[in-house]
Amino acid sequence: MEYNNIKDLVEKYWAGETDLQEESTLKTYFSSADVHPSLTQYKPLFSYFQEAKKEVSLDSIEAAVMEQIQHKAVPTKTKVISLGRIMKVAAAVAVLMGATFFLYNQMGSSGTQMADSERVRTLDEENESLEAYLELKAALALVSNKIDDGKQQAIKGLSRTKSIPILK
Amino acid sequence: MTVEEFTNDFMSMKQRLYRLSLSIVGSTMVAEDVVQEIMIKVWNKRVEAAKIENKPAWVMKMTRNLSIDKLRSKHSKTRGIPEGYDVVNKTHTPETITQSNDTVRTIQDIMAKLPEVQRMCIQLRDIEEMKYKEIADILEISVDQVKVNIYRARNYIKKEFLKTDSYGV
Numbered sequence: 001m002e003y004n005n006i007k008d009l010v011e012k013y014w015a016g017e018t019d020l021q022e023e024s025t026l027k028t029y030f031s032s033a034d035v036h037p038s039l040t041q042y043k044p045l046f047s048y049f050q051e052a053k054k055e056v057s058l059d060s061i062e063a064a065v066m067e068q069i070q071h072k073a074v075p076t077k078t079k080v081i082s083l084g085r086i087m088k089v090a091a092a093v094a095v096l097m098g099a100t101f102f103l104y105n106q107m108g109s110s111g112t113q114m115a116d117s118e119r120v121r122t123l124d125e126e127n128e129s130l131e132a133y134l135e136l137k138a139a140l141a142l143v144s145n146k147i148d149d150g151k152q153q154a155i156k157g158l159s160r161t162k163s164i165p166i167l168k
Numbered sequence: 169m170t171v172e173e174f175t176n177d178f179m180s181m182k183q184r185l186y187r188l189s190l191s192i193v194g195s196t197m198v199a200e201d202v203v204q205e206i207m208i209k210v211w212n213k214r215v216e217a218a219k220i221e222n223k224p225a226w227v228m229k230m231t232r233n234l235s236i237d238k239l240r241s242k243h244s245k246t247r248g249i250p251e252g253y254d255v256v257n258k259t260h261t262p263e264t265i266t267q268s269n270d271t272v273r274t275i276q277d278i279m280a281k282l283p284e285v286q287r288m289c290i291q292l293r294d295i296e297e298m299k300y301k302e303i304a305d306i307l308e309i310s311v312d313q314v315k316v317n318i319y320r321a322r323n324y325i326k327k328e329f330l331k332t333d334s335y336g337v
Contacts, residue, residue, distance in 0.1 A: 016319030065207040
């Protein structure tokens with residue numbers, strides 16, 4: 001690069017007004033063999049900055065750190081099961097159970113399309129199953145009420161926290 | 169934070185952190201220790217670390233603080249002659265340096281005499297080639313203060329260097 005340009009850059013450098021590119025230009029110039037006699041006094045300084053950035057071997061440090069870390073490796077993010085999800089599952093189970101009992105009851109009374117494995121039911125068994133069904137229905141109604149209560153609590157709780165994506 | 173993220177975001181900075189620490193503690197061994205300790209510290213704080221916006225500034229600040237602590241705990245009044253460019257240092261070959269080791273030591277001695285913030289500004293600008301804004305973030309000063317410090321530091325170095333240079337040879 002031209003001597004005059006470099007001379008200006010050097011002055012700019014001492015004035016603290018060079019940008020990174022200009023500073024890079026200066027370092028390159030001073031690391032070359034062709035430094036103007038009036039500027040050779042600055043050569044060691046700019047060379048020093050260039051030298052100082054050279055990389056050293058830090059592989060042993062990296063290896064030591066990685067080894068220590070692997071021993072304390074953290075498991076992948078644990079899944080948080082939200083209350084909403086529990087409620088959904090419970091409700092689904094309740095519906096499923098209710099439907100099963102309902103269908104079971106229906107199939108018994110219609111008498112058609114029975115699978116081979118299905119037993120022929122006596123009147124007593126029908127009554128028993130009806131009783132059981134009614135009891136279950138009552139129990140599920142109770143659970144459903146509790147879930148509703150829980151839902152209210154949860155909704156209260158949720159409004160205080162950030163939204164849980166699962167409840168979309 | 170996964171191990172991979174840790175490697176990419178933090179371990180990748182090890183050279184820069186090493187040079188930063190070395191400029192403060194003056195000993196290659198201590199600088200290596202600092203880098204290792206900082207990396208472990210970052211990993212132990214990985215939950216917090218993952219949320220930090222300016223990761224380089226955060227970890228360089230930590231490195232600087234730890235380096236200063238190590239320096240103080242040595243109870244040394246002067247930093248002595250930094251070994252960074254020692255002839256016997258296996259990690260750095262002086263054959264590539266075009267000037268004599270005396271010159272290198274002179275510059276390091278001059279820099280060691282600078283007030284700490286000025287020395288940091290020169291380190292981060294002239295060696296690490298960081299932008300003023302980046303330097304300001306790490307040192308927690310304004311961009312204008314960075315510029316002023318660089319101006320003062322460069323002129324002090326120039327004055328001292330030319331003074332010793334004329335005695336040399």
